[in-house]
Amino acid sequence: MKQRESDEVSRRHFMRAAAGFTLFSTSSCERVEDWLGLGGKEGPVVPPTGEGIDLISHVLNRTTFGPTPSEYARVKGLADTEESAIAAFLDEQLEPDELEDNRAQRAVRRFEAIHAPLGEMYEYKEAFLLEQLTRATLVRATRSKRQLFEVMAHFWSDHFNIDVSKKECRWLKAADDREVIRKNALGNFSDLVRASALSPAMLWYLDGRENRKRNSSETPNENYARELLELHTLGVDGGYAQKDVMEVARCLSGWTVRDKGRFHKGRVEFFSDAHDDGSKTVLGHEIASGGGEKDLDDVLEIVCEHASTARYLAKKLCIRFIADEPSNESIEATAKAFSSSRGDILTTLRAVFATDEFLTGARGQKLKRPFEFIVSALRGTRAKVSSEMDLVDYLIRMGHAPFQYPTPDGYPDVASPWTGTLLWRWHFAIALSRNEVSEEIEVDQDELIEKAGGEEGLSASLLGRIPSKEELAGIERTGEPLALLLASPGFQWR
Amino acid sequence: MAVKGTGIISGNGDEQRALVVVFLRGGADGLTMVPPVGNGEYYKVRPTLAVPEGDILKLGDANCGLNPALSGIHEIYKNGGLTVVPAVGSNDDTRSHFYAQDLMEHGCPVAGGWLGRFLRFRDGAPPTALSAIALGKAMPEVLRGAPAATVMESMDTFSLGSKFGPTAKLQTELGALYGKDESILGPAARDTLQALDRLEKLRSEDLPPMNGAEYGDDSFSNGLRQAARLIRARVGLEAVSLDLDGWDSHFAQEPLIMPLMTRLSDGLAAFHRDLGELMQKVTVVVMTEFGRRVAENSSFGTDHGRGGAMLVMGGAERGNVFGELPELETGILVGPGDVPVETDYRDILKPILTQHGAGDSMAEIFPT
Numbered sequence: 001m002k003q004r005e006s007d008e009v010s011r012r013h014f015m016r017a018a019a020g021f022t023l024f025s026t027s028s029c030e031r032v033e034d035w036l037g038l039g040g041k042e043g044p045v046v047p048p049t050g051e052g053i054d055l056i057s058h059v060l061n062r063t064t065f066g067p068t069p070s071e072y073a074r075v076k077g078l079a080d081t082e083e084s085a086i087a088a089f090l091d092e093q094l095e096p097d098e099l100e101d102n103r104a105q106r107a108v109r110r111f112e113a114i115h116a117p118l119g120e121m122y123e124y125k126e127a128f129l130l131e132q133l134t135r136a137t138l139v140r141a142t143r144s145k146r147q148l149f150e151v152m153a154h155f156w157s158d159h160f161n162i163d164v165s166k167k168e169c170r171w172l173k174a175a176d177d178r179e180v181i182r183k184n185a186l187g188n189f190s191d192l193v194r195a196s197a198l199s200p201a202m203l204w205y206l207d208g209r210e211n212r213k214r215n216s217s218e219t220p221n222e223n224y225a226r227e228l229l230e231l232h233t234l235g236v237d238g239g240y241a242q243k244d245v246m247e248v249a250r251c252l253s254g255w256t257v258r259d260k261g262r263f264h265k266g267r268v269e270f271f272s273d274a275h276d277d278g279s280k281t282v283l284g285h286e287i288a289s290g291g292g293e294k295d296l297d298d299v300l301e302i303v304c305e306h307a308s309t310a311r312y313l314a315k316k317l318c319i320r321f322i323a324d325e326p327s328n329e330s331i332e333a334t335a336k337a338f339s340s341s342r343g344d345i346l347t348t349l350r351a352v353f354a355t356d357e358f359l360t361g362a363r364g365q366k367l368k369r370p371f372e373f374i375v376s377a378l379r380g381t382r383a384k385v386s387s388e389m390d391l392v393d394y395l396i397r398m399g400h401a402p403f404q405y406p407t408p409d410g411y412p413d414v415a416s417p418w419t420g421t422l423l424w425r426w427h428f429a430i431a432l433s434r435n436e437v438s439e440e441i442e443v444d445q446d447e448l449i450e451k452a453g454g455e456e457g458l459s460a461s462l463l464g465r466i467p468s469k470e471e472l473a474g475i476e477r478t479g480e481p482l483a484l485l486l487a488s489p490g491f492q493w494r
Numbered sequence: 495m496a497v498k499g500t501g502i503i504s505g506n507g508d509e510q511r512a513l514v515v516v517f518l519r520g521g522a523d524g525l526t527m528v529p530p531v532g533n534g535e536y537y538k539v540r541p542t543l544a545v546p547e548g549d550i551l552k553l554g555d556a557n558c559g560l561n562p563a564l565s566g567i568h569e570i571y572k573n574g575g576l577t578v579v580p581a582v583g584s585n586d587d588t589r590s591h592f593y594a595q596d597l598m599e600h601g602c603p604v605a606g607g608w609l610g611r612f613l614r615f616r617d618g619a620p621p622t623a624l625s626a627i628a629l630g631k632a633m634p635e636v637l638r639g640a641p642a643a644t645v646m647e648s649m650d651t652f653s654l655g656s657k658f659g660p661t662a663k664l665q666t667e668l669g670a671l672y673g674k675d676e677s678i679l680g681p682a683a684r685d686t687l688q689a690l691d692r693l694e695k696l697r698s699e700d701l702p703p704m705n706g707a708e709y710g711d712d713s714f715s716n717g718l719r720q721a722a723r724l725i726r727a728r729v730g731l732e733a734v735s736l737d738l739d740g741w742d743s744h745f746a747q748e749p750l751i752m753p754l755m756t757r758l759s760d761g762l763a764a765f766h767r768d769l770g771e772l773m774q775k776v777t778v779v780v781m782t783e784f785g786r787r788v789a790e791n792s793s794f795g796t797d798h799g800r801g802g803a804m805l806v807m808g809g810a811e812r813g814n815v816f817g818e819l820p821e822l823e824t825g826i827l828v829g830p831g832d833v834p835v836e837t838d839y840r841d842i843l844k845p846i847l848t849q850h851g852a853g854d855s856m857a858e859i860f861p862t
Contacts, residue, residue, distance in 0.1 A: 163604075163605030163606055163639070164605070165600075165605040165606060165635070165638060166603075166604060166605035167603075169605070205605070367678075367679075396633060396643070396645075397623070397642065397643065397644050397645075398623075398642060399614075399639075399640055399641040399642045399643065404606075404638065404639065405606075405639065406604070406605050406606020406607070406610055406611055406614070406638065406639025407604075407606070407611070407639075407858065407861075415678050416620060416678060417614075417620050417641055418620075418641075419620055419678055419679060419682035420620050420621045420622035420623055420625065420641060420642045420682065421623065421642060422623070422679065422682055422683055422686045423622070423623035423624070423654075423686050423689075423690070424623055424642075426654055426664075426668060426686075427654055430654055430661060430664060470670065470671060470674070471671065474667035474670060474671060477663060477666075477667060478663045478664050478667050479663075480663075480664060483664055484664060484667055484668070484671075487664070487668055488668070488671050489671055489672055489675045489677065489679055489680075489683075492679060493677075
């Protein structure tokens with residue numbers, strides 16, 4: 001096998017030692033617990049008091065992985081009215097670099113494999129890399145203050161889905177996550193598409209690396225070209241024809257990724273002798289012959305600026321943030337912002353959050369997918385997590401382990417495919433509240449109740465509204481408020 | 495208002511079909527499991543390992559038969575419940591266990607398994623927590639990408655309470671809260687609660703197998719026994735995966751794989767008898783990553799080859815041999831002297847998956 005375990009071990013020791021040094025060199029108030037991302041001061045808990053989900057809870061549900069107990073009060077305190085408070089909160093979230101996030105960053109630093117340079121990733125065992133990447137993803141979603149950024153990273157991971165079980169994606173996806181998805185999650189869509197097109201993992205996943213035309217008998221591999229149009233940009237009804245797919249494939253021929261050589265594996269390269277250098281027509285645009293590697297830029301400009309792309313991306317964002325079937329009006333407003341800003345993701349998101357449907361439409365009507373359910377439960381209970389592996393087992397059982405969706409369209413973002421997951425949601429709710437998920441995951445139900453000012457407060461803090469009579473009666477009869485609340489219908493929606 | 499269930503019980507529960515995939519890991523020797531009949535070449539290249547002609551269990555007038563160790567399933571064949579496929583395999587010619595298993599479980603060079611994609615894209619209501627089970631310790635590749643799949647070693651996995659003390663009160667209250675739920679989750683929750691009740695009953699009763707079936711106490715037979723109980727309980731089980739390991743017979747093949755064949759055959763026969771009439775809705779597919787070299791090696795074993803054998807039990811009326819075993823001669827053999835792959839394993843799987851409700855999703859299950 002390619003990996004050398006001894007190197008991996010020695011690197012890990014070295015990194016641990018380095019991390020230990022950092023620990024001792026920082027000020028004494030940072031305890032080990034902080035370094036692991038477990039600690040941190042928490043503000044006061046003042047639960048919502050509305051009978052229905054109020055605006056602040058709604059926005060927190062939709063733009064984050066769920067509120068922590070004190071987050072509601074913190075956001076409410078940002079301004080005098082609910083409207084101004086959520087505006088201030090969104091401003092904060094839309095500029096994540098301004099948000100101090102040391103604790104989460106420190107917690108992720110211990111997964112050293114995912115920070116390794118591309119070429120070095122091959123030195124790790126693939127299962128270990130996936131474990132580190134998955135755990136880091138869970139830690140970030142749970143701990144990061146840059147919640148909207150994490151939600152968008154999650155969104156793009158589906159949009160540009162790569163399943164790690166395909167060939168060398170096993171090693172390369174971690175770099176794709178870092179250099180493509182996270183680097184551009186709130187940047188410009190065109191940059192994101194370009195980074196993805198030239199991502200070694202994507203070149204493996206959709207066979208772009210096999211797309212070559214070295215002689216007249218060779219036909220380009222269309223796989224990536226098709227998904228670029230169908231899934232990444234225009235959408236399946238975006239108005240392209242089979243001919244466009246073939247022409248895009250011709251434009252992208254010659255780009256490949258090295259699969260040999262200790263220091264060169266994973267390197268993306270362009271071979272002009274494998275490129276079809278004739279003239280092409282893509283979606284009505286002429287691309288002159290002799291363009292060579294520049295063809296890629298031409299193609300990406302054509303597809304990213306296409307009106308269908310704006311609409312397709314707008315619809316997907318509206319489905320994520322607004323409803324499984326968003327209104328045409330919301331989609332159009334979002335698409336307009338996307339087009340006029342030439343794919344600026346922040347501008348587009350602001351447009352989504354400014355729609356009437358987002359602000360005043362139905363609340364609690366987006367089913368949390370299993371990942372969102374688990375992370376929102378951890379956040380809502382301030383669970384102390386020192387190992388995430390048992391969480392991954394639950395995600396696998398519910399068919400929602402990060403980076404393991406089998407087809408290029410990514411995990412579905414609507415409710416119906418996920419209704420079969422209730423058994424494991426209940427299982428998790430009970431296990432978490434009884435501290436039985438694993439020894440590494442701990443919640444303190446009594447403390448949560450005390451801080452929230454009673455069981456009703458805990459309910460409101462988890463549900464974004466005061467509990468119904470039935471919910472309170474159930475809590476009374478079971479004597480297990482946390483288990484029942486986390487398993488209840490109300491907590492399954494966001 | 496009567497609310498229609500989503501599939502576990504009240505939906506198509508009574509029509510529910512189950513597919514059991516048995517993977518013989520290590521590359522089971524097709525020429526020992528399904529030896530040629532009346533083939534002189536076979537005895538020349540396998541002087542110590544060939545199955546004596548007189549011992550071979552005949553499959554009608556097919557040019558191949560069954561190893562005598564497979565007598566249990568030969569009975570099923572005679573009653574029309576078994577199809578035997580010789581010279582079957584994938585187009586992987588690496589002869590590497592890892593690559594060949596991966597490809598056969600993935601279905602094509604894509605990520606994720608064909609059984610997982612079947613569950614995700616087939617017609618009908620979405621799968622439930624009890625739709626897919628891998629009996630064993632780890633999720634096999636074939637189920638990767640399923641919308642829901644559970645690895646279990648025993649049925650106790652399916653309980654809200656076994657590990658944490660009683661959950662009856664919580665279940666009652668969840669029933670009350672979801673009972674009033676008018677969302678898409680309401681019917682799903684009611685199905686789940688019913689399934690939990692059935693499982694609880696199953697656990698507490700610990701019913702013996704039916705129709706006088708007797709399972710061995712090996713883990714393979716035990717897995718099949720659990721699968722039969724779950725199928726009988728109609729909890730929505732659609733796909734089961736289990737492995738029988740240890741077929742990589744480079745050295746002293748006979749004492750290694752004879753007991754495995756007996757275990758395979760006895761386990762399948764017990765399962766078949768146990769389920770009785772229900773076998774009409776259950777299909778068992780037995781597959782392996784590749785067959786082995788035609789000529790035996792110098793240590794009474796065989797090396798990695800190409801075409802192997804596949805068995806299909808149950809489902810619609812069967813009881814035949816699909817295709818035939820090619821001649822074992824130079825010019826016909828491939829690579830270093832291997833049985834060619836005459837039948838693509840996917841061509842066996844496709845009609846089975848169609849029967850199990852794949853609908854129009856074959857292009858997603860086996861993308862080209």
